[in-house]
Amino acid sequence: MVLNSNSSNKKGEDNNQEGIIYNYEKRKEYILIGIVFAVLAALSVAYLIMIQFGLFQFYLPFSDNEYDGKEFEGYSGRDVILVCCSWGEELADGELTYFIGENIIKQGGNGNGEKVESGSIKAINRAIQDWDSKIERLTFTETSERQNADIEFYVREGRNERAGVTKNYYDYYGFITKSYVMISDGAFGFGFSDGQIEHIAKHEFGHVLGLGHANFDTLMAAQVNRGSGTVSDCEIDAVYKANEWWFEKSTDGRLLYIRHPNTEHVECSAM
Ligand SMILES: [Zn+2]
Numbered sequence: 416m417v418l419n420s421n422s423s424n425k426k427g428e429d430n431n432q433e434g435i436i437y438n439y440e441k442r443k444e445y446i447l448i449g450i451v452f453a454v455l456a457a458l459s460v461a462y463l464i465m466i467q468f469g470l471f472q473f474y475l476p477f478s479d480n481e482y483d484g485k486e487f488e489g490y491s492g493r494d495v496i497l498v499c500c501s502w503g504e505e506l507a508d509g510e511l512t513y514f515i516g517e518n519i520i521k522q523g524g525n526g527n528g529e530k531v532e533s534g535s536i537k538a539i540n541r542a543i544q545d546w547d548s549k550i551e552r553l554t555f556t557e558t559s560e561r562q563n564a565d566i567e568f569y570v571r572e573g574r575n576e577r578a579g580v581t582k583n584y585y586d587y588y589g590f591i592t593k594s595y596v597m598i599s600d601g602a603f604g605f606g607f608s609d610g611q612i613e614h615i616a617k618h619e620f621g622h623v624l625g626l627g628h629a630n631f632d633t634l635m636a637a638q639v640n641r642g643s644g645t646v647s648d649c650e651i652d653a654v655y656k657a658n659e660w661w662f663e664k665s666t667d668g669r670l671l672y673i674r675h676p677n678t679e680h681v682e683c684s685a686m
Contacts, residue, residue, distance in 0.1 A: 479579045479619065479639055487630040494683040496635050496653045497627030498676045500583065503590030505565050506661050510554045514564035515539055519600065520571035531570040535600065538609040539568055542616035546624070549646045550654055552662065566594040566623055568616070573601030578639045579615045581622035590673060594623040614644040621650055625657030625676070633683070649683035656681050 486497060505511065515536055519529045540557070547555045558564050577599060584593040596619045601607050607615070621635050629635040629642070634650050636642030655662045660674045 479577060479581065479615075479622075479637075486627070490630055490680065494629070494631040494633075494649075495680040496629040496633070496649055496683060497680050498625065498653055498657045498678055499622075499627045500585070500589070500591055500625045501658050501660060501673070501676055502625065503586055503588070503592055503673055505592060506553075506658060509552060509661070510556055511565040512556050512558040512563065513543060513566040513568060514558055514561045516561075516567065516569040520569050520597065522572060522574065531600075534609040535570055535598075535612050538613040539570075539598065539616045542613045542620060545617060545646060546620050549651055550624075566596065568596045568598065570600050570612075571597050573599035573605075573607070576602055578602055578607075578611075579619045581619045583622070588673075589675065591625065596620070596623060610644070611640070615639055617644065617646060618642065621646075621654075624654045626650065626653050627680075629683070631683070647683075649681060653681045 487495075502511070515531075517531055517536070519531055521529070543555050543557075547553070555566075561567060579599060580597045582595045582597075583591045584595075586592045596616070598612060598615050598619065599607065600612075618634055618639050626635055628637040629649075630637075633642050633647055634645065635653075656678055657676050659676060660671050663671060
C-alpha cells in the first residue's frame with residue numbers, strides 16, 4: 416500500500432526517467448497483488464482440506480445427550496463411569512440384534528432416498544464389532560428387519576454440536592427393551608470422517624448397553640471427542656455391572672431373575 420501512494424505521486428510527472436521508475440513500481444505492485452492472491456488461494460485449499468479431513472474438529476466440543484455436570488457431584492477426585500440401566504428379557508439369549516438405516520435422516524423428513532455413505536455404515540459396523548469382541552459373552556448380530564431389531568442405528572444430517580443421540584425405551588419395570596441411535600454425519604458445518612463416525616458409534620453403543628457418562632477422558636466422556644476411541648476395561652466392567660443379572664448366572668447355569676443394577680457407577684481410577 417506504501418508502494419501505491421508512492422507510485423501515484425509520480426503518475427502526473429511527464430519524465431522518461433520517472434516513467435521507467437513508475438513502470439517498475441507498477442510491476443512490483445502487480446507482483447505483490449499476485450502474492451496476496453496466491454496466499455489466499457493456499458489458505459482456501461488448506462481450509463477445504465481441513466473440512467475434508469477434520470483436522471481441527473477435535474478442538475470443538477461435541478456432545479450427545481444433554482450433559483448435566485450435577486450428575487457427577489460427589490465423585491470429585493475419582494474417575495467414574497455412571498451406570499444407568501439394564502436390558503430386560505431381550506438379553507436373555509445373550510444376543511442383541513441391530514439394524515442400520517440406509518437413508519440419511521434429514522430435518523423435516525425431506526431428502527428421501529439419499530443414501531448413507533458405505534464408509535459410514537462400515538464404520539458403525541466396526542464400532543459394534545469392537546464391542547462384540549470385548550464383551551465376549553454377548554453377541555450383536557445385524558438384521559435387515561427393522562421391526563425385529565433390538566437396536567436401530569441411523570445417520571442424520573449434522574446440524575449442531577450434537578454428534579449423536581441414543582434413546583433407550585423401557586418396559587413397565589424400567590428395563591431396556593429397545594434402543595434408537597442417531598449419529599450425525601457432521602457438526603458445526605464439518606463432515607465427520609469414518610474414524611469419527613466409528614468413535615461416536617462406539618460411544619453411543621455404550622449408552623445402548625446401559626452406560627451413562629464418564630467424568631474423565633475415556634470413551635464415555637460426555638464431550639465425545641475428548642475421550643479415547645477405544646473401549647476400555649472400565650467400560651467393559653460398567654457393562655457387566657449394568658446388566659449384572661445376565662452376567663452373574665447362578666452356579667448351575669440358570670439365569671438369575673432380571674433385576675436393576677446394584678450400583679450407580681463404576682470406579683475406574685484403580686483400573
Ligand atoms: Zn454420551
